[in-house]
Amino acid sequence: MASAEGMQPDAHPSKDTATEGNEPTEGDMGKWVDPAGNPTYNFNEDGTVDWYAWRGSKKYGANCLQCHGPDGMGSSFAPNLTESLQNLSYFDFVGIVVSGQQNQWTSPNSIMPAWGEDPNVMCSLDAIYIYLRGRADGVIGRGEPPRPPKNDEGQKAEYDCLGF
Template sequence: MRPLQRLVLFAVVACGVAVGSGRCSQEAAAADKLYRVVEGKADARTYNGYRRYHGGCNHCHGPDGVGSTFASSLVDRRLDIETFRRVVRDGQSKSGSSVMKGFANDPNFAPYIDDIYAYLQARADGALGRGRPKKMDP
């Protein structure tokens, strides 16, 4: 069973138990997401994704992932995580011309692709607004 499938299964079980007790927590309902946002505060992964995104991705994809005249929105355009990983690692081209370079060898981005995805996923879902998110206490 893949890690995401295990996480979704856990969420379904946790939510079923919570429903039996009369409530289903926000965290259990959002367990299929890579991010965790509670009361407007982002978990460490999502906050790091914000930092990494604004360290380089925003130059082309615009502030907070909303896109620019140069590159597409990453908030409106929903990519599954495998496609996102591949495009960030390998880059993307159309009709033989480079559209985006790959970051597979960039130590500032390659190890943090899932963190960046978590941040963009939280933005796309409306869990985080524009600007620097508040960070959860550890």
């Protein structure tokens, strides 16, 4: 694996990258973590993103894009998450996605649904975060990232969680 160490985040990185840096260490099942243990992205030798970042882009497309727009860039319905992540840590992000949030962005009737009961989101929560962290850091571009090598363990864990 080529390290993300050499990848320079843009001038407005995610809060975790601003606080912890983006030097990745391999954790369980090929999932990379930063020095504080927060999920993060990495890059393969061929330049593709790690499997979780790729999977997260898919899951983002299936569950979040309809409101938050292509590539996390926001829409008239919901905020730009590549900007939101500059102020949200991994734990902040998880709390909002699990429990929802209302009227912080605009009001009234600005409602982020709670996803805590939805396995399609919960079983891929880290993957979605990893993808959006890479987008916020400016190191994962627009559009679906090219498909990386398979991660059988990671995919099995997701399917087990979904009850397949």
